[in-house]
Amino acid sequence: MTLADDTPWYAIWTRSNCERLVAEQLSAKGFAAFLPEMSARSRRNGKSHVVQVPMFPGYLFLRHAMEKHSYIEILKARGVVRILERGWTQLTPVATEEVDAIQRLVASGAPVFPHAYFREGDRVRVMEGPLSGLQGVYLRDKPNKGRLVVSVNLLQTSVAVEVDCTFVEALPAARPH
Numbered sequence: 423m424t425l426a427d428d429t430p431w432y433a434i435w436t437r438s439n440c441e442r443l444v445a446e447q448l449s450a451k452g453f454a455a456f457l458p459e460m461s462a463r464s465r466r467n468g469k470s471h472v473v474q475v476p477m478f479p480g481y482l483f484l485r486h487a488m489e490k491h492s493y494i495e496i497l498k499a500r501g502v503v504r505i506l507e508r509g510w511t512q513l514t515p516v517a518t519e520e521v522d523a524i525q526r527l528v529a530s531g532a533p534v535f536p537h538a539y540f541r542e543g544d545r546v547r548v549m550e551g552p553l554s555g556l557q558g559v560y561l562r563d564k565p566n567k568g569r570l571v572v573s574v575n576l577l578q579t580s581v582a583v584e585v586d587c588t589f590v591e592a593l594p595a596a597r598p599h
Contacts, residue, residue, distance in 0.1 A: 430515035431456075431485045433506040440501030441476045447499040453492075454485040458524050460534040477534060483521055488513055546570065546590040553585065560590060 434455075436444045445457040458477040463470055476482070484505075486492055493513075496505060508514045527534055546560040548570065558572040561582070568587050573580040 427518075429485050429487050430513075431483050431518060431521045432488065432513060433516050434482050434484050434496065435503040435506055436480055436482065437501045437503060438480065441480070441482050444499050444501045445482050447501075448484060448496065451495055451499070453496065456483040456485070456521065456525065458483075458528050477524065477528075483516060483524075485521075542568075545593045545595075547593055548585060548589055549591050550589040551586075553583065553589075557593065560585075560587075562587070 434444060434448075441457055445455040448455040459474040460477045461472050462475045464473045465471075484496065486496075493505065496502060506514055542560060542562050544560055545557060548554055548556045553570070556570065556572070558570040560568050561571060562568040563584070566587055567584055568590075569582040570585045570590070571580050571582045
């Protein structure tokens, strides 16, 4: 089955450790399932092994022009929790550029590592290095480097320092008063 370039991708939420099972079932039914995986170290019987694990635990991607029959067939697959959606009746496609980027990462064979999700402008805390514990706003400058902006509100001024993005974690969003 050939799919048009504008056919949407959807994220399928699976039960824990059922990603491969779901991907295999959906592929057998003719769906275009994509389960990105990465290498990870596993320790069994005192020995360390490199194993393939899902890049996004609990999720896989599916490219399909969705209609009611397909939707029901997907939900019938053992291990599927649901198709991610906005509300009860509106499926939410994943941006094609994002899935394309993941596919390129997988195809490149480059080592891939999990990373905390945060957006530019999020409040973050430095977790490692000489600035450990420092909090500020993160601004991305380069693929793996950014700036931690620290402000003095009373003076209405800020300073910035370059930080490695792997050394920071997002802080929980402040609750409105």
